[in-house]
Amino acid sequence: MEIKESTTFILPFTVDLDLTKGIMKNPKNHIIRHASDMKGYYKNDEALKKIIQEGDPIHYEVFEVPVPNEYGHLMYCISKLYPGKIGEEYFMTKGHYHTILETGEIYLCLKGEGYMFMKTSDGQFNAQRFEPGKMVYCPPYWAHRSVNTSSKEELVSFCVYSGDAGHNYGEIETEGFPKRGMERNGKCVII
Ligand code: PAN
Ligand code: ZN
Numbered sequence: 001m002e003i004k005e006s007t008t009f010i011l012p013f014t015v016d017l018d019l020t021k022g023i024m025k026n027p028k029n030h031i032i033r034h035a036s037d038m039k040g041y042y043k044n045d046e047a048l049k050k051i052i053q054e055g056d057p058i059h060y061e062v063f064e065v066p067v068p069n070e071y072g073h074l075m076y077c078i079s080k081l082y083p084g085k086i087g088e089e090y091f092m093t094k095g096h097y098h099t100i101l102e103t104g105e106i107y108l109c110l111k112g113e114g115y116m117f118m119k120t121s122d123g124q125f126n127a128q129r130f131e132p133g134k135m136v137y138c139p140p141y142w143a144h145r146s147v148n149t150s151s152k153e154e155l156v157s158f159c160v161y162s163g164d165a166g167h168n169y170g171e172i173e174t175e176g177f178p179k180r181g182m183e184r185n186g187k188c189v190i191i
Helices: 045-053 170-175
Strands: 029-034 058-064 074-081 105-111 114-119 125-130 135-138 143-148 155-162 181-184 187-190
Touching: 074 143, 105 143, 114 135, 114 181, 114 187, 143 155, 143 170
Parallel strands: none
Antiparallel strands: 029 058, 058 074, 074 155, 105 135, 105 155, 114 125, 114 143, 181 187
Protein backbone atom coordinates (compact mmCIF):
# COMPACT_ATOMS: atom_id res chain seq x y z
CA MET A 1 0.00 0.00 0.00
CA GLU A 2 1.38 3.38 -0.98
CA ILE A 3 0.58 6.15 1.52
CA LYS A 4 0.64 9.65 0.01
CA GLU A 5 2.30 12.46 1.93
CA SER A 6 -0.80 14.62 1.46
CA THR A 7 -3.13 12.29 3.31
CA THR A 8 -2.48 10.75 6.75
CA PHE A 9 -3.35 7.08 7.22
CA ILE A 10 -5.72 6.55 10.17
CA LEU A 11 -7.82 3.66 11.45
CA PRO A 12 -11.57 3.45 10.72
CA PHE A 13 -13.91 4.54 13.50
CA THR A 14 -17.59 5.01 14.35
CA VAL A 15 -19.35 8.02 15.84
CA ASP A 16 -22.61 7.96 17.84
CA LEU A 17 -25.22 10.52 16.89
CA ASP A 18 -28.48 11.24 18.65
CA LEU A 19 -30.68 12.24 15.74
CA THR A 20 -33.68 13.22 17.88
CA LYS A 21 -31.68 15.53 20.15
CA GLY A 22 -29.43 16.68 17.32
CA ILE A 23 -26.18 15.95 19.09
CA MET A 24 -23.00 13.99 18.55
CA LYS A 25 -22.09 11.91 21.59
CA ASN A 26 -18.57 12.48 22.93
CA PRO A 27 -17.57 15.14 20.39
CA LYS A 28 -13.93 16.23 20.52
CA ASN A 29 -14.85 19.80 19.56
CA HIS A 30 -18.01 21.48 20.75
CA ILE A 31 -18.31 25.04 19.45
CA ILE A 32 -20.95 27.20 21.13
CA ARG A 33 -21.89 30.56 19.65
CA HIS A 34 -23.92 32.97 21.78
CA ALA A 35 -25.85 36.03 20.63
CA SER A 36 -22.82 38.13 21.68
CA ASP A 37 -20.68 36.31 19.07
CA MET A 38 -23.00 37.65 16.35
CA LYS A 39 -22.32 41.39 16.66
CA GLY A 40 -22.55 43.09 13.29
CA TYR A 41 -24.30 40.21 11.53
CA TYR A 42 -27.94 41.29 11.94
CA LYS A 43 -29.75 44.28 10.50
CA ASN A 44 -31.09 45.42 13.88
CA ASP A 45 -28.10 46.08 16.16
CA GLU A 46 -30.31 47.43 18.96
CA ALA A 47 -32.44 44.25 19.05
CA LEU A 48 -29.25 42.14 19.25
CA LYS A 49 -27.89 44.30 22.10
CA LYS A 50 -31.17 43.82 24.00
CA ILE A 51 -31.05 40.03 23.64
CA ILE A 52 -27.40 40.01 24.81
CA GLN A 53 -28.35 42.10 27.87
CA GLU A 54 -31.32 39.87 28.61
CA GLY A 55 -29.15 36.77 29.04
CA ASP A 56 -27.09 36.25 25.89
CA PRO A 57 -28.72 32.94 24.85
CA ILE A 58 -27.00 30.21 22.87
CA HIS A 59 -27.41 30.89 19.17
CA TYR A 60 -25.96 27.72 17.69
CA GLU A 61 -23.73 24.76 18.46
CA VAL A 62 -21.42 22.64 16.32
CA PHE A 63 -20.29 19.14 17.34
CA GLU A 64 -17.22 17.67 15.64
CA VAL A 65 -14.91 14.71 15.90
CA PRO A 66 -12.21 16.13 13.68
CA VAL A 67 -10.16 14.19 11.17
CA PRO A 68 -6.86 15.39 9.68
CA ASN A 69 -7.37 18.69 7.85
CA GLU A 70 -6.08 17.17 4.65
CA TYR A 71 -7.05 16.41 1.09
CA GLY A 72 -8.81 13.03 0.93
CA HIS A 73 -10.22 13.07 4.47
CA LEU A 74 -13.86 14.01 5.01
CA MET A 75 -14.71 16.42 7.80
CA TYR A 76 -18.19 16.10 9.31
CA CYS A 77 -20.22 17.73 12.06
CA ILE A 78 -23.67 18.32 13.49
CA SER A 79 -24.83 21.90 13.34
CA LYS A 80 -27.68 22.91 15.68
CA LEU A 81 -29.18 26.37 15.23
CA TYR A 82 -31.72 27.53 17.83
CA PRO A 83 -35.02 29.21 16.95
CA GLY A 84 -35.40 32.94 17.54
CA LYS A 85 -35.31 36.35 15.91
CA ILE A 86 -33.22 39.48 16.21
CA GLY A 87 -35.91 42.08 15.52
CA GLU A 88 -37.67 40.54 12.53
CA GLU A 89 -34.64 38.58 11.33
CA TYR A 90 -34.44 34.85 11.95
CA PHE A 91 -31.47 33.39 13.83
CA MET A 92 -28.69 32.38 11.47
CA THR A 93 -25.12 31.11 11.51
CA LYS A 94 -22.23 33.46 10.72
CA GLY A 95 -21.63 31.90 7.31
CA HIS A 96 -18.32 31.44 5.54
CA TYR A 97 -16.48 30.60 2.35
CA HIS A 98 -14.20 27.62 2.47
CA THR A 99 -10.56 28.71 2.50
CA ILE A 100 -9.99 26.28 -0.37
CA LEU A 101 -12.82 27.72 -2.45
CA GLU A 102 -13.10 24.74 -4.76
CA THR A 103 -14.49 22.48 -2.02
CA GLY A 104 -18.22 21.84 -1.67
CA GLU A 105 -20.32 20.61 1.22
CA ILE A 106 -23.30 18.38 1.88
CA TYR A 107 -25.90 19.40 4.49
CA LEU A 108 -28.47 16.75 5.44
CA CYS A 109 -31.31 18.30 7.42
CA LEU A 110 -32.33 16.07 10.35
CA LYS A 111 -34.74 18.32 12.23
CA GLY A 112 -36.50 21.66 12.00
CA GLU A 113 -36.99 24.00 9.07
CA GLY A 114 -35.22 26.87 7.42
CA TYR A 115 -32.93 27.73 4.56
CA MET A 116 -29.39 27.45 3.41
CA PHE A 117 -28.42 30.83 2.00
CA MET A 118 -25.58 30.73 -0.51
CA LYS A 119 -23.71 33.42 -2.39
CA THR A 120 -20.76 33.79 -4.73
CA SER A 121 -18.15 36.53 -4.79
CA ASP A 122 -19.60 37.82 -8.10
CA GLY A 123 -23.01 38.52 -6.53
CA GLN A 124 -25.09 35.41 -7.20
CA PHE A 125 -27.50 34.41 -4.43
CA ASN A 126 -29.35 31.12 -3.87
CA ALA A 127 -31.61 29.85 -1.07
CA GLN A 128 -32.47 26.17 -0.59
CA ARG A 129 -35.13 24.97 1.81
CA PHE A 130 -34.25 22.81 4.81
CA GLU A 131 -36.72 20.22 6.07
CA PRO A 132 -36.00 16.81 7.62
CA GLY A 133 -34.81 14.47 4.88
CA LYS A 134 -33.75 17.25 2.50
CA MET A 135 -30.11 17.26 1.52
CA VAL A 136 -28.71 20.55 0.32
CA TYR A 137 -25.67 20.45 -1.90
CA CYS A 138 -23.50 23.52 -1.51
CA PRO A 139 -21.20 23.45 -4.55
CA PRO A 140 -17.60 24.65 -4.61
CA TYR A 141 -17.17 28.48 -4.63
CA TRP A 142 -20.41 29.23 -2.72
CA ALA A 143 -20.36 30.86 0.74
CA HIS A 144 -23.06 29.38 2.97
CA ARG A 145 -25.08 30.15 6.09
CA SER A 146 -28.08 28.41 7.73
CA VAL A 147 -31.25 30.27 8.73
CA ASN A 148 -33.80 28.82 11.19
CA THR A 149 -37.36 29.89 10.27
CA SER A 150 -39.14 27.84 12.95
CA SER A 151 -40.67 29.61 15.94
CA LYS A 152 -40.05 26.66 18.25
CA GLU A 153 -37.71 24.00 16.92
CA GLU A 154 -33.95 23.77 16.44
CA LEU A 155 -32.60 23.41 12.90
CA VAL A 156 -30.28 20.41 12.96
CA SER A 157 -28.10 19.32 10.04
CA PHE A 158 -25.36 16.79 9.48
CA CYS A 159 -22.60 18.31 7.34
CA VAL A 160 -19.82 16.68 5.35
CA TYR A 161 -16.99 18.50 3.59
CA SER A 162 -13.42 18.09 2.47
CA GLY A 163 -10.87 17.75 5.27
CA ASP A 164 -8.65 20.46 3.80
CA ALA A 165 -11.50 22.96 3.13
CA GLY A 166 -10.85 25.40 6.01
CA HIS A 167 -13.16 28.28 6.97
CA ASN A 168 -12.92 31.89 5.85
CA TYR A 169 -15.27 34.15 7.86
CA GLY A 170 -13.66 37.50 7.07
CA GLU A 171 -15.53 38.52 3.93
CA ILE A 172 -18.99 37.55 5.21
CA GLU A 173 -18.31 39.36 8.47
CA THR A 174 -17.73 42.61 6.61
CA GLU A 175 -19.98 42.26 3.54
CA GLY A 176 -22.73 39.90 4.69
CA PHE A 177 -25.15 38.25 2.26
CA PRO A 178 -27.23 40.10 -0.38
CA LYS A 179 -30.46 38.91 1.27
CA ARG A 180 -31.83 38.30 4.75
CA GLY A 181 -34.49 35.97 6.20
CA MET A 182 -37.15 38.23 7.77
CA GLU A 183 -40.47 37.38 9.39
CA ARG A 184 -43.42 39.25 7.89
CA ASN A 185 -46.98 38.36 8.97
CA GLY A 186 -45.73 35.12 10.52
CA LYS A 187 -43.94 33.95 7.36
CA CYS A 188 -40.35 34.06 6.15
CA VAL A 189 -39.61 36.48 3.35
CA ILE A 190 -36.16 36.55 1.78
CA ILE A 191 -35.33 40.18 1.02
C1 PAN B 1 -20.73 23.91 9.01
C2 PAN B 1 -20.74 25.25 9.78
C3 PAN B 1 -21.71 25.30 10.94
C4 PAN B 1 -21.62 26.65 11.70
O1 PAN B 1 -20.19 22.92 9.78
O2 PAN B 1 -19.43 25.49 10.24
O3 PAN B 1 -23.02 25.15 10.47
O4 PAN B 1 -21.70 27.75 10.83
P1 PAN B 1 -20.54 28.83 10.72
O5 PAN B 1 -19.27 28.07 10.45
O6 PAN B 1 -20.91 29.71 9.58
O7 PAN B 1 -20.45 29.55 12.02
C5 PAN B 1 -19.91 24.14 7.74
O8 PAN B 1 -20.39 24.72 6.82
N1 PAN B 1 -18.66 23.70 7.72
O9 PAN B 1 -17.87 23.90 6.67
ZN1 ZN C 1 -18.80 25.07 5.24
